[in-house]
Amino acid sequence: MEAVRVESIRYVYPDGTVGLEEASLTIEEGEFLAFIGQNGSGKTTLAKNIAGLLKPTEGRVLVYGQDTREVPMSKMATLVGYIFQNPDHQLFNQTVYDEIAYGPRNLKLPEDEVEERVREAMEIVGLPESFREGHPFFLTRGLRQRVAIASILAMRPRVIIVDEPTTGQDFRQSIDIMDFLLKLNREHGHTIVIITHDMPIVAKYAQRTVVMAWGRILLDGPTRWVFSQVEVLAEAHIKPPQVTRLAQRLADLGVPPDVLTVEEMVGAVEALLSRSQ
């Protein structure tokens, strides 16, 4: 089922800066995508157009068949949730409970349904019940980010866009948050879009990658294929993950040039060694 259709949109910011030019793509329900590119490349502008936070200057964006210019914000919030890079940009309530309940209450859901959704969202992101009455600002950054995600999940949006989920996080925190997004994707059927500079994370988690530069989509395809397009990536000043670059340097020895992870690299070396015995 088609979740998102972006039809040759152009987006111009109020100050005249062109954010997007001729951008088109479709996203099927259940995909896990990454948008990559330098700052100013248009990846966030594209994501915000998909979320309906920005409306295209020309062209149109359809989310589950509905034009983002015509869908009311309350309905839009149940279709696409946008999680900001800095959780503090979206937290404003006095307790964790009120923060997560804010969206469902705006949907005018009965309070027992609100309660149920808050409980469920807190469980999914791993926030203990005892946090309910705590003030979001007294939590650590990692926990505030979980509150931010829970408040989006409580709306049960079918598409979830996460802006730089691993920036400022350490190794363990990055893996935790990405494994959690993968779980939402695999077990709960959410379509996930991450916006990131973290190439190893893209290689490990995203099935499909969209490369942006100068407000345009340069590449759009399976992550494995995208990282093998060395020349186009160089134009966008993007380096494939270190392990992929290692494989590409060893192509003359028969190492596949589209290795994405450490496990694949080790497997490729083992295969080459056993073949020759």
Next chain:
Amino acid sequence: MAIIEVEGLRWRYLGSDWVLKGIDLSVEEGEFVAVVGPNDSGKTTLAMCLNGLIPNNYPGVMEGRVVVDGMDTREHSVAEIARSVGFVFPDPESQFLSMTVEEEVAFALENMGLPVDEIEERLEWALRLTKIPEDYLEKPPYELSGGEKQRVAIASILAMRPKIIILDEPTSMLDPIGKTEVIEVLREMKRSYNATVIVIEHRLEDIAPLADRVILLYRGEVLRDAPPREFFEDVDFLLEHDVFPPDVMVVVNELRKRGLYNGPIPLTLEEAERALREALGRR
């Protein structure tokens, strides 16, 4: 001679548990030290102990001793210590004060009361080292790209010619181009300016080959302190302590475990390529 001496340092913020739990550390003049470790291990707290912000500006309890460029941080003001220790934050904008790049870099120099020709000389030197073109001088710092902003922030610290420069995750907020630019500046600093450099970083791909020494801070304690070649030898130990060694190190480590390679862990992509060629060459 050691330019930084830390002995039995313990620190807790008002109302918190011990954040630093007995740190002993000695850094020689001219060393390039990388400090790594998961979040909330005390890396930034340790950095603030070295520039005197702790204990001078934070309420809390300190035990032990920190001596920086001959100054015991308990007996000297932050301003005095700042003459020896420059500090670069993750977010360059948080330290901008001026309307143009030129004013930003010259700001502290004017405050130091230096003669005009010396200010000009230092300005030119700092901009050259950080590769900021002359026509940027009149631009407002906030109009620059992320990498350029961080380079201006570094230039404004360098211009003061501190003996010690501490950079707290200088690339964490930058895009790939910006990261590369800042790493290039660090490389140039190491090459042409013999300052003592302490860098806090998560992503070690670019820092590992630059560092003379790597320190793992974990839950307020120094768990490892060694030259990079020795530090990265035990990849499993690092992974167990939530440190992310570069992928090529993990690859070679896995091959060693399987008996397919027995050389050292590579620090760079080039070294990894040689290691893999050797492993595959045994066919």
